[in-house]
Amino acid sequence: MNMPTISPQAQQLERFILEGIPLARSMQLELLAHDGLSLTLGAPLAPNVNDKGCAFGGSLSSLMTLAGWSLIELMLREHGQDCDVFVADSSVRYLAPVWEDLRAEARLQANADPATFLATLNARGKARLQVECLVRTADGTIAATLEARYVSKRRSP
């Protein structure tokens, strides 16, 4: 059910996630959109509910963490960088319950500088980048937010 707009690279990353991370399969994660500056992951509500029938906090934070990770992975792949990307830390706020399918949109933080990030990665083989992510409901309500730092390490010099 991918939209026709996502690139072959994004489709490949979606397969990589679903093959490598069993919990992403359990969540029925989908890569819905990617334009280089932002990336949106989705997941149906049913496998991601809690005891109250709305979205489980762990699903919301996992989806947002993976959206940020995917945004950086695709940026690195587009720049021909072969890296491992790890989340280093994150802050999540749960603002409103989500009673519908989940959508998490990640983008770089306003003060994050991809050029400096890539230069640091080239110079030191390791660099950090900050991402922010939102879960918004269909009526536009912001239901959850994440701010996270990711570390990228080059696999080969």
Added chain:
Amino acid sequence: MNMPTISPQAQQLERFILEGIPLARSMQLELLAHDGLSLTLGAPLAPNVNDKGCAFGGSLSSLMTLAGWSLIELMLREHGQDCDVFVADSSVRYLAPVWEDLRAEARLQANADPATFLATLNARGKARLQVECLVRTADGTIAATLEARYVSKRRSP
């Protein structure tokens, strides 16, 4: 595979989680220990790996968030309080990869006061409590930490 030390109340909560939260079933979550002051959840590595073969960050944060939630749920049930408990916000640090089965231990934050929490809940029908949680590997390394605030709301006055 519960240890004989956990109470019938803790066993009942484990069933409640596994029945109500499909992702907890996918993670194969277990309630391993509870002594009123702390609560430990476990999960095997296999369903919780990432693309690198170590624990998926989403599994670590979900397990820690649920450990804190379970600690408060059991405290409320022991005091005869019929509440909904929600996580309001959390900060997670990912410090070291986890290459083994996951264990997350939650306890109240040093400055959290259960007596004030219960008094506020009685007076206002709503109260907040702060929890900290650690994932430690078998050799004692702290692999991940969570600090989170939970809101409890009484269902019936």
